Amino acid sequence: MSNELVWDRPEPPSKPSPTPLSRDLIVEAAIRLADEGGLDEVSLRKVAAALNAGPMRLYGYIETKDELLDLMVDEVYGEIALPEPGTEWRTALTRIAHGMRAAAKRHPWFIDLLGGRPHRGPNSLAHIEASLATLDDRPEFPTIDDVLGAVSTVMAFVHGAVRNEITEARDEQASGMTEEQWQAASGPYMQRMLATGKFPRLARVMYDAExxxxxxxxxxxxxxxxxxxxxxHTPA
Known part of the structure; x- marks a missing residue:
């Protein structure tokens, strides 16, 4: 196995074949499988079958499933429109946050691969760079630690909020019940619990919150x- 990252490793020379193959085609097929059935549907064998190619041919382009997942994540990052340089920082971060949410709605598996160590693909790095640039060189954020702290906080919110939203959608699909139907089914139990008076704030959420x-x-x-x-970061 090569010590080079997949981004640095050249693809094998193309050869005449009834089934063309490239990293781009492999990644596109893997994303289709994941969009349709989740990450459990992604394997080199299943991707090869989707491309009508032998599994061993894929190893000339991708050595491990982890490499394939990295390439898939980077492809989705490439779909996210980045703000123009100089955009007001709140507007820029809002645009990035909504872009992340939209990407995860299109590709629900995407959120499962976020978090932990940063991804190193070119689109992923461009996304990180653009996110940091929204705050860099602004007087309210005098150090790179200020910039990193603010951007990391926004991304932590986005990851958590989107993960909750995707999980709810999966629960609905698995149970066959919408959130409203699930709440209605548990309504009598919740009414009995709230009637005890032990959960006054939860009662306000249930009855008064929008x-x-x-x-x-x-x-x-x-x-x-x-x-x-x-x-x-507002100057005193």
Whole structure:
């Protein structure tokens, strides 16, 4: 196995074949499989079958499944439109956050591969660079640690909020019940529990809160995060 990253390793020379093959075609097929059935449907064998190619041919382009997953993530990062340089920082981070959410809605498996060590593909690095650039060289964020802290906080919110949204969608698909149907089914039990008076704040949430949709909750939570960053970095 090569010690080179997949980004540095050249593809094998093309050869006459009834079934053309390339890393791009492999990644496109893997993404289709993941979009249709989740990451469990992604294997080199299944990707090869989708391309009508022998599995061993794929190893000339990709050595491991982890490399394939890295390439898939990078491809999705490439779909996310980045803000123009000089865009006001809140507007820029909001655009990035909504781009991440939209990408995860198109490719629900994407959120499962985020977090932990940063991805190293060219699109992933461009995304990180653009995110940092939204705050860099602005007087409110005098050090790179200030920039990194703010961007990391926004990304942590985005990852958590989108993961919750995707999980809810998966639960709905697995159970066959919408959130409203699930709440209705558990309604009698919750009413008995709330009637004990032990959960007054939860009762207010159940009876008084505006139960808005996921998009509205995302916007509200993001505004809380950005307001907090702005307050911390507003000159005294």
């Amino acid at each position: 139960h808005t949709n996921a998009a509205s909750w995302f916007d509200t939570g993001l505004s809380y995060v950005l307001d907090g960053i702005a307050t911390r």
